[in-house]
Amino acid sequence: MEPAQRPNRSTFWSRRRILGLICLVVAVYFLWYPSSDTKWVIVTLPDAGIYQCDPNETAKNVAIIGAGSGGASAAYYIDRFKHPCNSVNITVYERSSYVGGRSTTVDVYGDPAEPVELGASIFVEVNRNLVSAAREFNLATQGFKPKIKDLPNTLGVYDGKDWVFMGSESGWWTAAKILWKYGLAPIRTQQLMKKTVGAFLQMYEEPHFPFQDLSQTAYDLGLTEATAATGEEFLQANGIQGLFGTDIIQASTRVNYAQNIDKIHGLESMVCMATDGAMSIQGGNWQIFDGMLKASRANVLLNTSVSNVYRRSDGSYAVNALSSSYPTGIDLAIYDTVVLAAPLQFAKLNFTPAPVNPPPEIPYVNLHVTLFTSPRKLNPQAFNLEGAVPTTILTTTPKTNANPPPFYSISTLRTLTNPTTYQREYLYKIFSPAPVSPSWLHSILTPLHASTHPLATQDRQDISWIYEKVWQSYPYLSPRITFEDVQLDEEGKVWYTSGIESFISTMETSSLMGMNVARLITDGWKREGKESEKQKLQKAEGGIEAATGQVPMTGKAPGEEL
Numbered sequence: 001m002e003p004a005q006r007p008n009r010s011t012f013w014s015r016r017r018i019l020g021l022i023c024l025v026v027a028v029y030f031l032w033y034p035s036s037d038t039k040w041v042i043v044t045l046p047d048a049g050i051y052q053c054d055p056n057e058t059a060k061n062v063a064i065i066g067a068g069s070g071g072a073s074a075a076y077y078i079d080r081f082k083h084p085c086n087s088v089n090i091t092v093y094e095r096s097s098y099v100g101g102r103s104t105t106v107d108v109y110g111d112p113a114e115p116v117e118l119g120a121s122i123f124v125e126v127n128r129n130l131v132s133a134a135r136e137f138n139l140a141t142q143g144f145k146p147k148i149k150d151l152p153n154t155l156g157v158y159d160g161k162d163w164v165f166m167g168s169e170s171g172w173w174t175a176a177k178i179l180w181k182y183g184l185a186p187i188r189t190q191q192l193m194k195k196t197v198g199a200f201l202q203m204y205e206e207p208h209f210p211f212q213d214l215s216q217t218a219y220d221l222g223l224t225e226a227t228a229a230t231g232e233e234f235l236q237a238n239g240i241q242g243l244f245g246t247d248i249i250q251a252s253t254r255v256n257y258a259q260n261i262d263k264i265h266g267l268e269s270m271v272c273m274a275t276d277g278a279m280s281i282q283g284g285n286w287q288i289f290d291g292m293l294k295a296s297r298a299n300v301l302l303n304t305s306v307s308n309v310y311r312r313s314d315g316s317y318a319v320n321a322l323s324s325s326y327p328t329g330i331d332l333a334i335y336d337t338v339v340l341a342a343p344l345q346f347a348k349l350n351f352t353p354a355p356v357n358p359p360p361e362i363p364y365v366n367l368h369v370t371l372f373t374s375p376r377k378l379n380p381q382a383f384n385l386e387g388a389v390p391t392t393i394l395t396t397t398p399k400t401n402a403n404p405p406p407f408y409s410i411s412t413l414r415t416l417t418n419p420t421t422y423q424r425e426y427l428y429k430i431f432s433p434a435p436v437s438p439s440w441l442h443s444i445l446t447p448l449h450a451s452t453h454p455l456a457t458q459d460r461q462d463i464s465w466i467y468e469k470v471w472q473s474y475p476y477l478s479p480r481i482t483f484e485d486v487q488l489d490e491e492g493k494v495w496y497t498s499g500i501e502s503f504i505s506t507m508e509t510s511s512l513m514g515m516n517v518a519r520l521i522t523d524g525w526k527r528e529g530k531e532s533e534k535q536k537l538q539k540a541e542g543g544i545e546a547a548t549g550q551v552p553m554t555g556k557a558p559g560e561e562l
Helices: 015-032 069-081 128-136 172-182 185-204 214-220 231-237 243-257 266-272 286-296 438-443 498-502 507-548
Strands: 060-065 088-093 105-107 115-117 141-143 154-158 163-168 279-281 299-301 304-311 317-323 330-335 337-340 350-352 364-374 392-395 409-417 424-432 465-475 494-496
Touching: 060 069, 060 304, 060 330, 069 088, 069 286, 069 507, 088 304, 128 286, 128 507, 154 243, 163 172, 163 243, 172 185, 172 243, 185 243, 185 266, 231 243, 231 266, 243 266, 243 392, 317 337, 337 507, 465 498, 494 507, 498 507
Parallel strands: 060 088, 060 337, 088 299, 154 392, 304 350, 337 494
Antiparallel strands: 105 115, 141 279, 154 163, 304 317, 317 330, 364 424, 364 465, 392 409, 409 424
16 A cells, blocks of 8 residues: 555645635625624504593603713603603703714814714614614714725734734625634634624513613623623633634724723623624714704703702702803703713712612723824834735734734724815824824824925924814723612612613613613603502592492402402
């Protein structure tokens, strides 16, 4: 027998092997970039029907503190969930000059025709409330980022010294490169993400919706397995090891939450990987929440800060607010229900009496956002590259003793025309843990040549417009199994939406909690209505008995206790 021969290249690349590789690449592509033909389950109210309403019924008065995602959604869904016979007056207090909270835009060059997201930038296909609202309000959506003609539409992951991954932002070739480098880890991650997100989506439906206790609901859905562990631990527990976690998943947790996978909990790590159908609203995502507030017919008081909320002897609540809209600077109003739709630790208000279940103060990330324009492209030499710099740069921690990169991400968003110089310029966005210095910004841009730019020595030719902002953007999402209460008092008249942020911090989850609180409030009103009707019936029956001396028909035998 002849000794076995080592297979040559032509043998290795047999038709069967090539066909198998192609099938595997196609499978990864459709797992990684699935179809956008998603079937939506939209929360709607049943047909209102015909009701005989009491014209003397007093209206419900609701105060909502905060006009971000949670507050706008609470107003919108209170109006949708309320009984047709309920009349509701909603007042929304917002200390800023705009609605949308951490979802807001600024105008590049001060031009309203060139808005750019300063805060929450995108939402995705599985965000049921946001997608449904965008459709209802006829808001035009767009992909996360348009292609730029003279720049490659690429994404790279940089550790401060080396590029650990580089590819296009979508497509089968990137899927193939991911498969080739990381083996089955991407497929297992995608399967785990779908399983985890699928469990979360049950929070929109009965019997889990509405939920009075977020901690219990998370446990019932099996999600505390993910929140109790770090992202790194959760991946390992599910058989996902190797560099995919630190190269790709960690790059995603850093750009989304400024936290590494050995610190952030596993549930939020999975949320970061649910990127299918990423989109934004043309002109700004804040329009979703503006639409919600308008649809609810709420009275929105901008530039108005609530300072005190105190319970009166009759069980109602008085709200003190400072506003530039009032000559005296003070407004006092009485409400049946109060919704705090902002983190209590940042709200700067006092509750009297103090909340029975006060949310603890938790640390939030200070995220620095830098927006700027320049006629200059990013300098390859500043990033240890010879070719063009990717239009999206994400970062991870270095595997060597190199210094970590001083930013979480740099994105080249689009090109535009400077209204002063009429030059074509690039719009950049940087997320970083600390302010970026002007000298560092200049160092990452390609130098201008005096032959083509006579004013190249002037700094204004480097950076023509800049805007900086520090957000308390989201909590440090450390592993935990309990979360803040939804109800802050014993009577069910003071509610809190921001407790969900330590669970999952997104525009959509804040909207979910606003919707959840709205349902709990309106369910309470319906119970009150039934009790009121029961008391009226009992009173009417008592009147009949007094007038006739006969016990009305109740379905009980004489002598039975009513």
